Amino acid sequence: MIERIRWLAKKNGRGTLIHGIGDDCAILHVPRSRQLLATTDLSIEDVHFRRKWHSARSVGHRCLARGLSDIAAMGGEPLACFLSLGVPPRLRQKWVDEFLRGLLALAHRFKIPLAGGDTSSAQKITADILVLGTVPRGKALLRSGARPDDRIYVTGKLGGSAAVLKRLYAGEKPDAAKARSHFYPEPRIELARRLRELKLATAMIDLSDGLSVDLAHICQESRVSAVIEAKAIPIASGAMLDLALHGGEDYELLFTASAKAEVPAEIAGVRVTHIGNTLPRSSRASLIQIRDAMGHTKPVEQAGWQHFAKNITSR
Amino acid sequence: MIERIRWLAKKNGRGTLIHGIGDDCAILHVPRSRQLLATTDLSIEDVHFRRKWHSARSVGHRCLARGLSDIAAMGGEPLACFLSLGVPPRLRQKWVDEFLRGLLALAHRFKIPLAGGDTSSAQKITADILVLGTVPRGKALLRSGARPDDRIYVTGKLGGSAAVLKRLYAGEKPDAAKARSHFYPEPRIELARRLRELKLATAMIDLSDGLSVDLAHICQESRVSAVIEAKAIPIASGAMLDLALHGGEDYELLFTASAKAEVPAEIAGVRVTHIGNTLPRSSRASLIQIRDAMGHTKPVEQAGWQHFAKNITSR
Numbered sequence: 001m002i003e004r005i006r007w008l009a010k011k012n013g014r015g016t017l018i019h020g021i022g023d024d025c026a027i028l029h030v031p032r033s034r035q036l037l038a039t040t041d042l043s044i045e046d047v048h049f050r051r052k053w054h055s056a057r058s059v060g061h062r063c064l065a066r067g068l069s070d071i072a073a074m075g076g077e078p079l080a081c082f083l084s085l086g087v088p089p090r091l092r093q094k095w096v097d098e099f100l101r102g103l104l105a106l107a108h109r110f111k112i113p114l115a116g117g118d119t120s121s122a123q124k125i126t127a128d129i130l131v132l133g134t135v136p137r138g139k140a141l142l143r144s145g146a147r148p149d150d151r152i153y154v155t156g157k158l159g160g161s162a163a164v165l166k167r168l169y170a171g172e173k174p175d176a177a178k179a180r181s182h183f184y185p186e187p188r189i190e191l192a193r194r195l196r197e198l199k200l201a202t203a204m205i206d207l208s209d210g211l212s213v214d215l216a217h218i219c220q221e222s223r224v225s226a227v228i229e230a231k232a233i234p235i236a237s238g239a240m241l242d243l244a245l246h247g248g249e250d251y252e253l254l255f256t257a258s259a260k261a262e263v264p265a266e267i268a269g270v271r272v273t274h275i276g277n278t279l280p281r282s283s284r285a286s287l288i289q290i291r292d293a294m295g296h297t298k299p300v301e302q303a304g305w306q307h308f309a310k311n312i313t314s315r
Numbered sequence: 316m317i318e319r320i321r322w323l324a325k326k327n328g329r330g331t332l333i334h335g336i337g338d339d340c341a342i343l344h345v346p347r348s349r350q351l352l353a354t355t356d357l358s359i360e361d362v363h364f365r366r367k368w369h370s371a372r373s374v375g376h377r378c379l380a381r382g383l384s385d386i387a388a389m390g391g392e393p394l395a396c397f398l399s400l401g402v403p404p405r406l407r408q409k410w411v412d413e414f415l416r417g418l419l420a421l422a423h424r425f426k427i428p429l430a431g432g433d434t435s436s437a438q439k440i441t442a443d444i445l446v447l448g449t450v451p452r453g454k455a456l457l458r459s460g461a462r463p464d465d466r467i468y469v470t471g472k473l474g475g476s477a478a479v480l481k482r483l484y485a486g487e488k489p490d491a492a493k494a495r496s497h498f499y500p501e502p503r504i505e506l507a508r509r510l511r512e513l514k515l516a517t518a519m520i521d522l523s524d525g526l527s528v529d530l531a532h533i534c535q536e537s538r539v540s541a542v543i544e545a546k547a548i549p550i551a552s553g554a555m556l557d558l559a560l561h562g563g564e565d566y567e568l569l570f571t572a573s574a575k576a577e578v579p580a581e582i583a584g585v586r587v588t589h590i591g592n593t594l595p596r597s598s599r600a601s602l603i604q605i606r607d608a609m610g611h612t613k614p615v616e617q618a619g620w621q622h623f624a625k626n627i628t629s630r
Contacts, residue, residue, distance in 0.1 A: 018350060019455070022458070022536065023389070023459075023536070024385040024388035024458070025352040025385050025388070026354070027352060027389070027450070028351040028352075030350075030351050032347040035342050035344055036342070036344070036345050037340040037341070037342060037343075038340055038341050038395075038430065038431065039339060039340040040397050040432050041399070042399045042401055042433045042434075042435040042441075042443070044401055044436075047401075047436055048435070070339040071339075073340070074338070074342070076340065082353060084355045084357045086357055086441065115353065116353060116354065118355050118443070120359055120362055120363070121362055123439055124437070124438055124439075126357075126437070128399040130355055130397070130445050132353065133340065135342070140340075142338055143337070143338050143339070206339060221338075
C-alpha cells in the first residue's frame with residue numbers, strides 16, 4: 001500500500017520538501033522568516049463519515065480540508081501533509097485509490113506534497129491527517145486576541161453542510177455536485193492570507209464545530225462575551241437559523257476586528273458578514289447571546305456539532 | 316477529554332513551542348540552521364497491542380517510542396509530539412490517564428511538549444502519534460547513502476521484543492519490568508546524535524520491522540546487497556537467531572559505515588556490533604545473504620514483523 005501511495009503522491013511537491021515518502025522521516029525546509037504550524041484531524045468511518053453516504057473521493061477531500069481549514073484559521077499557508085491510514089483487510093483497492101485521489105486533488109490545488117505517513121489494518125477506515133503550514137513570525141491569528149467591543153464576522157454562508165447531513169439522515173441522496181459545502185468544502189486559505197495581510201482581524205477560528213461552539217472558544221480564550229444578531233447571520237440555501245448556529249463542518253472562518261477597522265464586504269471572492277459584537281466578560285450573563293428581530297436577546301447554548309457526530313455513530 | 320489532556324500535558328514544554336494545545340494549530344519555532352523532520356505512526360488496539368497483554372502505560376510509551384525512534388533513525392533530535400486519539404465510548408477514564416502518563420513520561424525525558432492533536436470516539440483504541448524533530452541542515456542520515464563494501468552495524472541486541480511477544484502468545488505473563496525491550500523500548504536518540512556528529516554513518520534506519528526487512532530497505536534505497544554473519548548478530552537473552560533476524564520492534568539502529576571508519580564498540584553506553592558488509596548490487600544474487608559458522612551462505616527472506624503483526628489480529 002505504501003508503494004501505491006508513493007506512486008500516486010509523486011505528482012505533488014515543491015521546494016520545501018527535501019525528502020518525502022521512503023525514509024524514516026520526511027525532511028522539510030521552513031523559511032527562516034516564518035514559524036511552523038501543525039494540526040492533526042481524525043476521520044473515522046461511522047463517526048465522521050459513512051461509506052453509503054460519502055464517496056471515497058469526498059472522504060479523501062474532507063479529510064484534508066479539515067486540516068487545511070485549521071491552517072487557514074491561523075492565517076497560515078500550508079507546507080505539506082501526512083496521512084496515517086488504517087483500512088479493513090477486505091476493503092477494495094479502488095476505495096483507497098479514490099480516497100487518495102480526492103485527497104491529492106485538493107493537495108495539488110494548494111501545491112502541497114503528501115510527504116509521508118503510516119499504514120495499518122483497522123476494523124473501521126481510520127484516516128488521521130497531519131497538515132504542516134507556515135506563517136510569518138509572530139503574525140499567526142489566535143483565538144485569544146479579541147477585545148471587548150470588537151465586531152464579529154463570518155465568511156460565506158452557514159448551515160449548508162448540516163442541511164445536507166439532515167437530508168442524508170432522512171434517507172435522501174443529495175447530488176454531491178450540488179451539495180459541495182458538505183461533500184467538497186473549500187478551505188479558506190487565500191481569504192485568511194489576505195485577512196492576515198490586511199492586519200484587521202484580532203482573533204480567528206474556523207467553523208468546524210458550529211458557530212455556537214466555535215464562537216464560545218474565541219470568547220473563552222479572549223475572555224470576552226458576545227451578542228450576535230439573528231437577522232445578520234448569513235444562512236445557506238436549504239438551511240435554517242438553527243443549523244447555521246449549531247451545524248458544523250462549514251469550514252468558513254469566524255473572526256473579530258476592531259469597530260474602527262474597515263473590513264471589506266468581500267475578500268478573495270467570498271462574502272464577509274458582520275454578525276455581532278463582543279462585550280466585556282460578565283460573570284452574570286451567558287457567554288453568547290442572540291438578539292432577534294424584535295430586539296429581544298436570549299442565551300445561545302453550545303449544542304454544536306458533537307451532537308450530530310454522536311448521531312452518526314448511534315443510528 | 317481535550318481539557319484533561321491539556322492539563323496532563325501542561326508540565327512539558329520548552330522554548331521551541333510558541334503556542335500549544337488550545338488553538339486551531341500549534342505554533343513552533345524551527346532554528347534557522349536546522350531542517351524539520353516529521354513522522355507519523357499508528358498504534359491500533361488488536362493490531363499493534365492488546366489490552367490484556369499491554370498496560371495502558373506501556374501502550375502510551377510504545378506509541379511515542381515508535382515516533383522518537385524514527386527521529387533517531389535520521390540522526391535528529393525531537394522537537395514536539397502530537398496525538399490523535401480515538402477511544403471507545405465506554406473506555407474507562409483511568410485507561411486514558413495511564414496511557415497519557417506513559418506517553419508523557421517518555422516525552423518529559425526527551426524534553427518535548429505534547430503540542431496538540433485530535434480526539435474522537437472509535438470502536439478500537441486508535442492512537443496516531445506525530446513526532447516533529449530537527450537536524451542540522453543537510454546532515455540527516457538517509458537510507459540511501461550506503462555504498463558497496465561498507466560495513467553494517469547494529470546497536471544493542473536483537474530479537475528481545477519478539478521473544479517477549481512469543482511468550483505472550485504462549486499465554487505467559489512476562490514481568491514488564493524485566494521485559495522492558497518489549498514493553499518500554501528505548502529510542503536511541505542520544506546514540507544517533509553522537510553518530511551523526513562523528514560523521515561515520517553512510518546510511519541508517521531504525522529496526523522496527525525486523526533486521527531482514529529493514530536491511531532490505533537500506534539495500535533497496537542504496538542499490539547495494541548485503542552479507543551478514545550469523546555468529547556476529549547480537550542476540551537478546553531469551554531470543555534466537557530467527558527472532559533476531561525477523562522479529563520487529565527492537566527500535567535499535569541499523570547503520571552502514573565505510574570500512575575505513577573507526578566505529579567505536581560502544582556509543583552513548585550502547586554496544587555497537589559489526590554484523591556484515593554491503594556488496595555491489597547483483598541481479599543474480601538475493602538482496603541479503605547470511606553466512607553460517609561453516610562459511611556457507613544462504614539467502615535471507617524478508618519475513619519480518621508484518622508476519623507477527625498479522626497474527627495479533629487473527630488469533
